[in-house]
Amino acid sequence: MRILTIDTSAIASAALLDFDPLDPVRTAELVANFATTDTRSHAEVLAPGVQSLFTDPVTEGPALDAIVVGTGPGPFTGLRSGITMARTLSFTWSVPLYGMMSLDALAHQVFDAPAYRDGRAVGPLAMRDFVVATDARRKEVYWARYSAGAQLLDGPHVGSAEEISSVQVFGAGAGLYEEVLTANGCEVYPLFADAQPTALELGRAAARKIAAAGSLAGAGLLDSTPLYLRESDAKVPGPRKRAL
Amino acid sequence: MNQSNPLILGIESSCDETGVGLVRGTELLTNTVSSSMEEHVRFGGVIPEIASRAHLDAFVPTLAAALADAGVSLEDVDAIAVTSGPGLAGALMVGVSAAKALALATGKPLYAINHLVAHVGVGLLDESIAAVYDGGALPENLGALLVSGGHTEILRVRSIASDVELLGATIDDAAGEAFDKVARLLGLNYPGGPAIDRLAKEGNAKAVRFPRGLTMPKYMGTAEAPGPHRYDFSFSGLKTAVARCVEGYEARGEAVPVADIAASFQEAVLDVITAKAVLACREQGITTLLLGGGVAANSRLRELAGQRCASAGIALLVPKLSLCTDNGAMVAALGAQLVMNGVAPSDLSFAPDSSMPVSRISL
Ligand SMILES: [Zn+2]
Numbered sequence: 001m002r003i004l005t006i007d008t009s010a011i012a013s014a015a016l017l018d019f020d021p022l023d024p025v026r027t028a029e030l031v032a033n034f035a036t037t038d039t040r041s042h043a044e045v046l047a048p049g050v051q052s053l054f055t056d057p058v059t060e061g062p063a064l065d066a067i068v069v070g071t072g073p074g075p076f077t078g079l080r081s082g083i084t085m086a087r088t089l090s091f092t093w094s095v096p097l098y099g100m101m102s103l104d105a106l107a108h109q110v111f112d113a114p115a116y117r118d119g120r121a122v123g124p125l126a127m128r129d130f131v132v133a134t135d136a137r138r139k140e141v142y143w144a145r146y147s148a149g150a151q152l153l154d155g156p157h158v159g160s161a162e163e164i165s166s167v168q169v170f171g172a173g174a175g176l177y178e179e180v181l182t183a184n185g186c187e188v189y190p191l192f193a194d195a196q197p198t199a200l201e202l203g204r205a206a207a208r209k210i211a212a213a214g215s216l217a218g219a220g221l222l223d224s225t226p227l228y229l230r231e232s233d234a235k236v237p238g239p240r241k242r243a244l
Numbered sequence: 245m246n247q248s249n250p251l252i253l254g255i256e257s258s259c260d261e262t263g264v265g266l267v268r269g270t271e272l273l274t275n276t277v278s279s280s281m282e283e284h285v286r287f288g289g290v291i292p293e294i295a296s297r298a299h300l301d302a303f304v305p306t307l308a309a310a311l312a313d314a315g316v317s318l319e320d321v322d323a324i325a326v327t328s329g330p331g332l333a334g335a336l337m338v339g340v341s342a343a344k345a346l347a348l349a350t351g352k353p354l355y356a357i358n359h360l361v362a363h364v365g366v367g368l369l370d371e372s373i374a375a376v377y378d379g380g381a382l383p384e385n386l387g388a389l390l391v392s393g394g395h396t397e398i399l400r401v402r403s404i405a406s407d408v409e410l411l412g413a414t415i416d417d418a419a420g421e422a423f424d425k426v427a428r429l430l431g432l433n434y435p436g437g438p439a440i441d442r443l444a445k446e447g448n449a450k451a452v453r454f455p456r457g458l459t460m461p462k463y464m465g466t467a468e469a470p471g472p473h474r475y476d477f478s479f480s481g482l483k484t485a486v487a488r489c490v491e492g493y494e495a496r497g498e499a500v501p502v503a504d505i506a507a508s509f510q511e512a513v514l515d516v517i518t519a520k521a522v523l524a525c526r527e528q529g530i531t532t533l534l535l536g537g538g539v540a541a542n543s544r545l546r547e548l549a550g551q552r553c554a555s556a557g558i559a560l561l562v563p564k565l566s567l568c569t570d571n572g573a574m575v576a577a578l579g580a581q582l583v584m585n586g587v588a589p590s591d592l593s594f595a596p597d598s599s600m601p602v603s604r605i606s607l
Contacts, residue, residue, distance in 0.1 A: 043337050047344035047592045058351040076293065077334045080300050081341040088345035091304045092318060226300070232293035236286050237428070 001065045001210070002031070004089070005203035006050065008082030009074025009102035010134050010172065011035055012042040013199040014050045019207040022214060028207035033200050039135075042081040050085065061093040066216055068206045070102035070197060072227040073142040073156050074134070083224055098221035100206055103144045103156055103171075105197035106132040108205035110170045111150035113191070125189070129153060131164055133173025134196065141173035142229065150205070158229040171195050245353070250322040250583040253310075253346070254576025255303075257339030258331025258359050259394050260284060260295045262302035264310035265573030266321075267580050272369040275566060275573035276310035278302040281435065288434045289424050290393065292332045299338035307342075310572070318350050323589065325579025328356035328607055329600030331394065336596035344592055353589035355579045356607035358600055359570075361408050363536035364388045364401055365581055366574035370563040383559075387411070387530035389521040391545065392537030392570070393420030393435070396517070398475050398524045399602060401534075404578065405585035410602045411524050412475025415458070419513055420539050422479035426486050426509050430502045441542050444510045447503030454485050454512035459519075467527050475524045482512055510544055518548045525558050532559040540568040582606055 001021045006014045013035035019028035034049035036042075054060045069086035072079045083099075090097035110130060114121035126148050133143040136158050143164060144155025157163070161177035165184040174181060175193030182188060206221065213219040249269040256263035260280045266273040280298030284290050311317065326343030329336060340356070347354035367373060368382065388399040396414040401407075417425070420437055427436025432443065457478030458464075465471030486509050493500040525533055533553055539545060540562060553560040567573065587606060594607045 041595075043340055044593050044595045046341065047348055050345075051348045051592060057348050061349055076296065077337050080296060080334075080338055084300055084303060084338050084341040085345045087300075087304050088307075088342045089349050091307065092346060092349035226297075228297075232291055232297070234287050234291035234294060237288055 002063070003066045003068055003203060003206065004053070004064050005068045005199040005206065006082045006086050007070030007102055007105060007197050007199040007202050008042045008046060008078045009070050009072045010039050010196040011037060011198065012046045012049065012078070012082070014046070014053060015199040015203050016053045017203040017207060019211065021210050021216065024208070024211040028204050030200065035198050035200070039075070039078065042078045046081055046085055061089065062095065064093065064095045067095050067097045068202065068221065069097065069099055069224050070105065070199070070202050071099040071222060071224060072102050073136070073158060073229045074102060075137060076228060079226055083226055087224055096216070097224055098206070098216075099224040100202055100221055101144070101152070101156060101227060102197040102202065103132050103134065103142065104152065104205045105202035106134070106171045106195060107144070107146040107150045107152070108208065109195065109201045110192065112204070124148065126168060130168040130170060132171045133161065133164070133169055134171050135173055135176055141177065143173060156227060156229065245322045245583070247583060247586070250580055251316065251320055252576040252579040252583065253321045253324050254572040254574065254579055255324070255326040255339045255343045256359070256570055256572045256575050257299045257303070257335050258327045258329070259335060259570055260290045260298070261570040262299050262306050263570060263572030263575070264306045265571055265576040266310055266314040266316060267369065267573055267576035269580055269584070270368045270577070272573055273314035273316065274310050275571050276306055276313055277571050278306045285434050288428050289421070292334050295332060296334040296338055299335055303338060303342045318346070321350070321352055323353045323355060323579060323583050325355040325357050325575045325582070327359045327362065327575050328594060329359065329597035331359055331598060333596065333598040336598060340596045348592060354592065355582050355587070356590040356594045357575060357578050357582070358602060358605050360390060360395060360397060360399065360602045361404065361605050362574040362578040363390050364399065364408070364534055365404055365578035366536065366567045367534045367561055367563050368581070369573060369577050370567055373561045373563060383532045385529055385531040386534065387525050387528070387532070388534045388536060389517070389549070390537045391419045391517060391539035393424065394418050395537065396477050397602065398521050400528055400530060405581045405587055405605065408602055408605055411528060412477065412520060414477040414479060415473065416478050416480040417483065419477070419479060419517060420537070422483050422513060423539070425483050429487055429490055430500070430506060437539055437542060440506045440510055441544065443503050444507035444544065447501070447505070447507030449507040449511035451501065451504035452489055452508040454482055454508055456512055456516045457481055459516060475520050477516060477520065479513065482509070514542070514545050514548050517545070518552050521549070522552045522556050522558065526556055530558065532561060534561045534563070536563065536568050538569045541565050
């Protein structure tokens with residue numbers, strides 16, 4: 001099974017992965033990957049990035065088994081560029097489209113990471129429930145709580161980092177608010193202090209869910225509705241003050 | 245690719261209309277538009293974030309409806325055109341991302357085009373004014389007056405595919421924006437243009453003498469020595485004058501004569517717009533003026549522009565309203581002109597430009 005994944009909840013990224021939907025042990029194999037480091041150039045770089053994954057997108061695109069897009073949470077304009085791209089590719093190629101919460105990508109990356117002591121892997125990094133957090137701008141973070149097995153327990157939320165206490169916190173949101181989090185009894189891992197959701201990790205998380213369920217349809221993936229978490233800032237104007 | 249009579253898919257998302265149009269050469273196949281206007285009514289104006297959210301959800305359904313309406317498939321399309329500016333940044337981003345996805349998924353060339361120039365190109369699609377064209381081309385000595393909620397400009401069009409010049413523009417609010425704000429002052433609903441047009445018919449346009457922005461000699465200069473804003477507009481002072489006027493009635497405890505104020509305000513806006521447009525035409529050798537933008541629906545604008553153009557010997561072209569408001573067909577129409585003139589397509593890495601100058605016809 002081959003899937004295209006796209007995530008623009010923070011950086012812009014896309015990946016092509018092959019995996020066996022009936023083999024939950026063998027991990028997904030990366031075919032091609034594209035990722036930026038900056039978080040503000042999605043409109044320019046995403047389309048060439050997706051194109052670069054294929055030798056000929058016109059013939060290879062329709063042969064995909066699915067497209068999986070990160071549905072955020074993330075800054076709105078960037079997030080929409082990925083979802084628009086994914087929806088339009090799905091329509092044009094007649095390939096089924098699924099959504100996944102973008103923080104799942106980071107959670108899966110944490111789940112996959114070993115803890116090291118004296119240069120040797122001594123077991124999984126996340127031993128108990130953990131939180132992943134990304135930058136929500138306006139002095140807030142997007143965050144969600146996961147089990148040690150990377151199952152979503154709570155979230156996604158948007159709010160101040162002060163709301164998170166006494167837990168391991170991973171991701172760029174943790175790096176940004178390390179002081180606040182540490183003061184709240186949290187542990188922030190330097191290795192993950194600037195980690196962002198990526199299409200590659202999102203794809204690996206999706207492959208794991210699909211293989212665990214034995215089918216795409218049974219994997220409990222979402223639709224492509226964006227997880228904005230915030231309303232638009234628009235205020236309904238009050239009645240005009242009359243001059244008296 | 246069929247370069248002499250290309251089939252172009254055009255995408256528009258610069259404000260609150262999600263438009264997908266299909267055009268073959270200068271023949272309109274479909275003009276499918278989904279508007280989020282209803283969602284902006286309670287705010288009294290377009291809210292960019294709400295417009296952007298609506299574009300995301302409207303795009304694929306609008307595309308599917310347009311293809312079905314025209315009876316064509318994406319394989320038949322020769323090229324894709326999309327508005328890359330000017331417009332609301334977040335709204336443009338949706339149409340541009342969708343257009344790039346279509347281009348990369350189908351392998352078709354993509355044209356990132358100027359929204360304002362597309363308002364001129366749409367004239368080629370209107371059967372009622374096609375008679376003035378020579379073999380599907382725009383007339384010589386062409387100018388355009390664009391008036392909408394997002395823009396107010398006078399253009400000179402030497403070549404739709406390669407040479408468009410900005411002669412004048414608003415330095416603050418767009419005319420349609422002024423209508424919306426004044427409508428709110430008068431307790432009328434959004435959108436303000438149709439509400440004021442309707443109410444003005446019952447009022448006296450000479451009841452209040454509102455200021456005509458940028459018409460003083462220091463701004464106008466002379467034809468030989470033009471001032472800094474000879475063909476430019478300003479509507480924010482006018483809006484303030486209307487507010488003072490309304491407050492004056494209220495402070496005196498008198499009923500506000502809303503119809504008279506609506507009529508007088510409308511006259512002040514349209515008097516300046518048409519006078520400056522005709523002045524620009526006469527001084528710049530423009531003999532045909534094309535009207536575009538949503539305010540072209542205003543009955544008094546059509547009347548005043550008609551009278552003044554006629555007495556100055558200028559031919560006035562007014563496309564039908566569905567082509568004047570923002571739509572994808574106008575984008576496709578300009579895209580077709582670019583293809584027919586052998587203009588190179590845009591690179592997939594272009595960025596939308598919310599303040600794209602009118603002299604950049606495509607990126
Ligand atoms: Zn427009």
